[in-house]
Amino acid sequence: MKMKRILLLGGTGDALRIARQLGPEHVYSLAGLGKVPDDLACTVRVGGFGGSEGMARYIVDEGIDLVIDATHPYAAQISANAAQASRAARVPYWALHRPAWQPQAGDDWRMVGDWDELTDALAPFRKPLFTLGREPLAHLYEIPPHQFWVVRCLEAHEDTARARILAARGPFTLEGERALFALQAFDVLVSKNSGGQATEAKLEVARERGLPVVMLRRPELPAAEREFENVADLLDALQVAD
The missing domain is CATH 3.40.50.11190 (Rossmann fold)
Incomplete structure (x- = not known):
């Protein structure tokens, strides 16, 4: 052939x-x-x-x-x-x-299937880091009063009163992710289960800091x-x- x-x-x-x-x-x-x-x-x-x-x-x-x-x-x-x-x-x-990535011992992964399940899972938290791509940009004016979002995606976008947009492209290093998490003091990570090494460092840092991960199912x-x-x-x- x-x-x-x-x-x-x-x-x-x-x-x-x-x-x-x-x-x-x-x-x-x-x-x-x-x-x-x-x-x-x-x-x-x-x-x-x-x-x-x-x-x-x-x-x-x-x-x-x-x-x-x-x-x-x-x-x-x-x-x-x-x-x-x-x-x-x-x-x-x-x-x-x-x-797909697999949770390790001690990981707190909270699996969700869609946006409604995701926002319900985020209700207890104050400062999530979204790494879902551009989807959260459509919901910037739906942010609960007690939350401030940080959204990392490819496209540049203006910040709002309750959200900061980080335009960035992987791969992301472990040192860089550690610095970002320390600076921003996130209390939860929101991620797709993309697999691969380019963006896996965020999971390692969440693990190090004992942060839960709201994970969107494939x-x-x-x-x-x-x-x-x-x-x-x-x-x-x-x-x-x-």
């Missing part, structure tokens, strides 16, 4: 590692959030496809032979569209599913013809495919 043209769905550090190994005949697709790399040999495509039907048309029109889904574990809609589009276009669908993702837990195994499979 020789893959003449790959469509790589990315936006993560893992996806960028894969993209750096692809030649000009392949396509690296980004939603358009965050920094767009300008140093890749492959084609970089920015923007949506118009749902699964639009993606299926793109796959057929562009002669794509393989779709690789290396999007964020919480990009469930994109993954669902990719799986459906691949079936419709009759091309293989591979997925990179990095392992969404259910579609099955793929081949699933990989790390970039190295996926790249090895591509070498065999070639």
